[in-house]
Amino acid sequence: MLELHDMCRSFSGKQVLHDVSFTADRGQLTGFVGGNGAGKTTTMRIILGVLAADSGTIVLDGSPLTSTSRSRFGYMPAERGLYPKMKIAEQITYLTRLHGFSKDEAISRAERLLESLGLADRMKDPLETLSTGNQQRVQIAAALVHDPDVLILDEPFSGLDPLAVDQILAVLTERAEAGSVVLFSSHQLDVVERLCNDLVIIGDGRILDSGDREDLRRRHGTLRYELTSETDLTWVRSRPGVEVDEAAPAKVLFRAEPPAAQSLLAEAVQRGTVQSFRPVLPNLSEIFREFTADKTQQESPV
Amino acid sequence: MSAANQTSAPTSPLGTAAATRLVAEREVSTQVKSKSFIISTLVTVVIIVGGIIALDFFTGNDDDQFTAATVDVVTEGQAHLETAGFDVSDTSSIQEAEELLREGEVDVIVTADPDSPLGLQLIGLDSIPMEEAQLLSVMPTMDVLDGDAADEGLRYIAAMGFGLVFMIVAMGSGMMILQNTIMEKQNRIVEILLSAISARALLAGKIVGNSIVALGQAVVMAASAALGLAVTGQLDYLEMLSWPMLWFVVFFIPGFVLVASVFAASASLVSRQEDSGSVMTPAMMMVMLPYFVVIFMLNNDLVITIASYVPFSAPVAMSLRLFDGDVAWFEPVVSMGILLLTTALVMALAAKIYSRSLLQMGQRVRLSAALKSSG
Numbered sequence: 001m002l003e004l005h006d007m008c009r010s011f012s013g014k015q016v017l018h019d020v021s022f023t024a025d026r027g028q029l030t031g032f033v034g035g036n037g038a039g040k041t042t043t044m045r046i047i048l049g050v051l052a053a054d055s056g057t058i059v060l061d062g063s064p065l066t067s068t069s070r071s072r073f074g075y076m077p078a079e080r081g082l083y084p085k086m087k088i089a090e091q092i093t094y095l096t097r098l099h100g101f102s103k104d105e106a107i108s109r110a111e112r113l114l115e116s117l118g119l120a121d122r123m124k125d126p127l128e129t130l131s132t133g134n135q136q137r138v139q140i141a142a143a144l145v146h147d148p149d150v151l152i153l154d155e156p157f158s159g160l161d162p163l164a165v166d167q168i169l170a171v172l173t174e175r176a177e178a179g180s181v182v183l184f185s186s187h188q189l190d191v192v193e194r195l196c197n198d199l200v201i202i203g204d205g206r207i208l209d210s211g212d213r214e215d216l217r218r219r220h221g222t223l224r225y226e227l228t229s230e231t232d233l234t235w236v237r238s239r240p241g242v243e244v245d246e247a248a249p250a251k252v253l254f255r256a257e258p259p260a261a262q263s264l265l266a267e268a269v270q271r272g273t274v275q276s277f278r279p280v281l282p283n284l285s286e287i288f289r290e291f292t293a294d295k296t297q298q299e300s301p302v
Numbered sequence: 303m304s305a306a307n308q309t310s311a312p313t314s315p316l317g318t319a320a321a322t323r324l325v326a327e328r329e330v331s332t333q334v335k336s337k338s339f340i341i342s343t344l345v346t347v348v349i350i351v352g353g354i355i356a357l358d359f360f361t362g363n364d365d366d367q368f369t370a371a372t373v374d375v376v377t378e379g380q381a382h383l384e385t386a387g388f389d390v391s392d393t394s395s396i397q398e399a400e401e402l403l404r405e406g407e408v409d410v411i412v413t414a415d416p417d418s419p420l421g422l423q424l425i426g427l428d429s430i431p432m433e434e435a436q437l438l439s440v441m442p443t444m445d446v447l448d449g450d451a452a453d454e455g456l457r458y459i460a461a462m463g464f465g466l467v468f469m470i471v472a473m474g475s476g477m478m479i480l481q482n483t484i485m486e487k488q489n490r491i492v493e494i495l496l497s498a499i500s501a502r503a504l505l506a507g508k509i510v511g512n513s514i515v516a517l518g519q520a521v522v523m524a525a526s527a528a529l530g531l532a533v534t535g536q537l538d539y540l541e542m543l544s545w546p547m548l549w550f551v552v553f554f555i556p557g558f559v560l561v562a563s564v565f566a567a568s569a570s571l572v573s574r575q576e577d578s579g580s581v582m583t584p585a586m587m588m589v590m591l592p593y594f595v596v597i598f599m600l601n602n603d604l605v606i607t608i609a610s611y612v613p614f615s616a617p618v619a620m621s622l623r624l625f626d627g628d629v630a631w632f633e634p635v636v637s638m639g640i641l642l643l644t645t646a647l648v649m650a651l652a653a654k655i656y657s658r659s660l661l662q663m664g665q666r667v668r669l670s671a672a673l674k675s676s677g
Contacts, residue, residue, distance in 0.1 A: 012671065048497045051661060071316075075497040081490030086332065097324055098498040100316040142494055 001025050002047070002150060002181045007056030009042055015205065016042055020056070022200045022210045024183045029176050031196035032185040033288065039205040040185040041078055044152050047183075048075050060150065060181075071099055074148030078155045078185075080139050082127050088138050089114060089123035092145050099146040106145075113141045133164050140168060144175070151175055153184035157191055169195060189284040199284070201291065208291050217281035220290055224280040225261050226253050231272030239264055253280065318506070321499040325507020326514065333478060333515050342474075343519065347526045354530030368434050371399040371408040379422055383412060386437040403427050403447060410434045411447075418443040430456075432538055460543060460625045461600055464550055464618045465593035467523050472558055472589045475516040476565040479508055480585075483569035484578055492660055501657030509562045509649075516558050520551065546625035549634060550617065553641065557617035560645040561589055567652035570659045571667045580666065592618040611637050613644040 007020040017039050024030040034040050045051035047058060049070050058065045083091055089110055096106035114123055117137045127135060143151065151172070157165050176182045186192045192199065193213070200210040209216060227233065228251045236252050237244050241260040246253040256264065268274050282290075316324070333339050369389040372380060373396050383390050391408065393399045399411045403425075410431045415423035422442040424431045430444050486492045495504055524547055531540045568581040592615035599605040609619035616637050623629050651673075659667040 045493070045661070050493055050496045071498070073497060075494060077490050077493040079490045081486075081492070081494060083332075083485075083491060084489065094324070094328055095494065095498065098316060098321060098495065100320075 003059040005057045008054045010054055018206045020207055022207055024181050026179050026181050027176055029196045030183045030198040031192035032183055032200045033192055034202035038202045041154055044154050047152055048073055072149035074143040074151045076143040076153040076156055084128040085126050087124050088127055092141050095142050096145045109145055113145050117141055150181040155186055156184050189288055193284040203291055220287040222255050224253055224255050226280050227277050228275040229268055229272055318503045321503035322506040325504055326511035329508055329511025330514055350526035351530040355534055358534040369408040370410050370412045371402045373399045373413045375412055375414055415443050461596045461622050464621045465596045467520055468618050469589055469593040471516045471519045472561045475512045476561055479512050479562055479565045480569040483566055484575050487573045501660055502653050505566055505653055505656045508566055509559055512562050513558050546621050549624045550621035553617035553620055556641050556645045560648055563649045563652035567655040570656045577666055588614050596622055613641045616641050
């Protein structure tokens with residue numbers, strides 16, 4: 001388990017991280033979401049030791065991070081970067097050796113990994129001659145080739161087609177199931193919602209909330225109900241304390257306090273056969289919008 | 303793949319020395335393998351060897367025969383000169399011979415010299431009559447009418463040679479460091495590199511790697527010059543140059559490391575190739591300065607002496623002074639001490655700037671900010 005405690009960081013007098021604390025468990029994907037400039041990349045760089053924190057501690061499995069434990073970290077930066085003119089096999093071998101592997105070991109690792117990513121016939125090609133999708137695979141190889149114990153990926157899915165997203169996802173899930181910590185950031189909230197069990201939400205350098213996805217959905221946003229019936233439901237609109245978001249003759253989606261929702265259900269049962277009634281949890285985008293809205297309200301000089 | 307691989311993961315990160323070596327290795331191999339490097343090296347070799355041969359062809363033997371004015375030379379000596387192919391005209395006094403030499407009637411004066419193995423001394427007008435002497439089977443003693451004992455022309459060539467080699471090599475490798483550093487920043491590969499090794503190791507590797515390439519280039523240039531001189535039979539020049547050349551190499555190494563550090567630190571301040579111009583100028587000036595100093599101030603002893611102690615120009619100026627030979631034994635040592643100290647200081651400073659500005663993207667990082675910010 002990777003734990004961050006009270007990380008602070010300023011850039012030229014402006015504080016960009018305020019007491020950032022969260023945990024990421026082994027065995028599952030942890031999503032790190034936040035708007036542009038919220039502090040995601042800075043936090044990730046600090047975890048990797050590429051950037052130093054002003055204060056705060058990072059603990060992996062109960063002991064503070066050392067350069068030894070960091071050497072088993074894998075990183076995929078937000079803006080992809082490798083040597084454009086270097087042959088891909090050479091390139092991955094070089095990066096593997098920088099992580100401390102012997103030359104022979106590095107060569108065989110690089111070749112095996114590139115083969116498994118479907119790049120067997122491109123090994124001797126310079127990176128710049130590959131298609132965007134293939135360059136992306138090489139980038140993943142760069143993050144994975146030393147068998148990282150902790151994987152930190154900054155926006156791994158941005159700019160990718162669904163097929164490539166699925167490929168990367170398969171690789172990440174495999175790593176997580178093998179017991180690694182996998183933390184990735186994204187602003188594509190629908191993707192994160194689909195993939196991650198655990199979420200960390202950051203806004204303006206502060207952790208807004210974190211934890212299990214379903215818990216988060218229950219805690220935040222407005223609860224809505226979906227009701228379907230065999231009879232016409234247009235009457236729902238006129239009931240007090242109920243706001244209808246979507247309405248079709250036999251199906252409504254509405255917001256209401258639980259007692260109002262219950263009495264509405266009772267009335268629906270009296271009027272005809274109810275097919276279903278269920279609470280609808282807010283999705284991540286809605287939660288995110290709620291946080292942003294809170295912030296806007298705080299800032300507006302009323 | 304994970305199950306099979308998990309056994310051999312390294313238990314500790316790569317040490318700075320090992321990381322430095324790896325980075326240096328990559329710097330050297332990518333450069334040496336690049337087509338442009340191979341071509342430019344070949345072109346340089348051809349220009350140097352060809353230039354020396356051409357120079358020899360056009361200047362040395364424009365007359366097929368050298369003319370000599372003899373003074374007090376015995377018949378045996380006269381015969382010797384004629385066999386060697388001189389056009390000999392006997393003169394009665396040294397004054398008359400000098401007049402002929404100054405008017406350009408003859409190429410050289412030949413007089414008797416009991417200290418010489420041949421019994422002959424050759425006197426040139428303003429340069430040692432090396433080419434004329436080479437016609438003789440045994441080296442005569444030599445002197446010049448005007449100027450110092452050292453050959454003015456040769457001195458100029460030596461100055462230009464040291465200056466040019468340092469400038470070309472330092473500029474070439476400096477630009478390479480600049481481009482590579484900015485490229486790594488622009489591509490963001492620097493983030494991946496820094497997640498594996500320290501900025502210090504990256505900087506050190508770059509400096510070591512490029513210094514090896516630069517030194518290699520300098521050696522290739524020197525060897526080409528030696529080859530050119532050997533082909534044209536001017537091995538005596540080579541002999542005169544070998545000691546200053548060795549000193550030049552000794553000074554070249556810290557001198558180049560100094561230049562490399564400045565280039566790397568400058569490059570780390572910007573994140574796009576388009577911005578390189580603004581940070582490149584001071585480093586470029588530093589590289590070009592020694593060349594212009596030795597070329598334009600060649601006869602200003604004071605300036606050359608000062609330049610031989612200034613760290614940036616010491617490799618060129620001190621080598622030139624050593625070629626002249628009027629240097630006390632401690633002078634190169636003191637100059638080297640100053641150079642080494644400066645290099646160490648600049649490297650420490652460069653490491654600081656480099657590690658602090660390497661991850662700052664976008665706008666150019668201000669030097670003061672890079673030095674102040676806390677990493």
